[in-house]
Amino acid sequence: xxxxxxxxxxxxxxxxxxxxxxxxxxxxxxxxxxxxxxxxxxxxxxxxxxxxxxxxxxxxxxxxxxxxxxxxxxxxxxxxxxxxxxxxxxxxxxxxxxxxxxxxxxxxxxxxxxxxxxxxxxxxxxxxxxxxxxxxxxxxxxxxxxxxxxxxxxxxxxxxxxxxxxxxxxxxxxxxxxx
Numbered sequence: 428x429x430x431x432x433x434x435x436x437x438x439x440x441x442x443x444x445x446x447x448x449x450x451x452x453x454x455x456x457x458x459x460x461x462x463x464x465x466x467x468x469x470x471x472x473x474x475x476x477x478x479x480x481x482x483x484x485x486x487x488x489x490x491x492x493x494x495x496x497x498x499x500x501x502x503x504x505x506x507x508x509x510x511x512x513x514x515x516x517x518x519x520x521x522x523x524x525x526x527x528x529x530x531x532x533x534x535x536x537x538x539x540x541x542x543x544x545x546x547x548x549x550x551x552x553x554x555x556x557x558x559x560x561x562x563x564x565x566x567x568x569x570x571x572x573x574x575x576x577x578x579x580x581x582x583x584x585x586x587x588x589x590x591x592x593x594x595x596x597x598x599x600x601x602x603x604x605x606x
Contacts, residue, residue: 473528
């Protein structure tokens with residue numbers, strides 16, 4: 428299954444309260460709670476989709492707290508695309524789940540694909556950098572990431588292959604996080 432993360436802030440109280448009123452009789456009212464379930468692993472794709480372009484560099488901030496309804500440990504996460512392409516993403520996952528982050532550079536264009544002629548291949552894009560800022564409250568968290576650089580494009584016979592993109596860097600920093 429795949430779920431889209433909408434541009435939103437955190438849901439307060441870890442539940443949504445829905446109230447429905449009859450359009451025929453305003454005295455008929457029903458109210459229900461929907462408790463948020465954060466038990467899925469999330470995957471975020473910041474890979475480049477264009478020849479020779481680098482993956483996005485990211486700032487990921489996180490802090491841990493208890494689920495307001497169930498009491499389970501959850502991690503609140505804010506992901507900021509440092510290229511400015513996308514708005515920050517806010518999400519919450521169970522502390523025992525994983526966040527998968529992909530920010531690979533795209534491969535370089537080959538001479539045939541780019542110019543339909545002869546010449547050197549294009550350079551591959553660099554992988555994006557990921558900086559994770561963890562609040563001291565984060566006791567357990569799983570992150571899987573890919574920051575690979577793209578492969579250089581092939582040149583035609585007698586011409587050079589493009590340079591491979593460099594792999595991005597990953598670092599974790601423990602410091603107070605406020606959002």
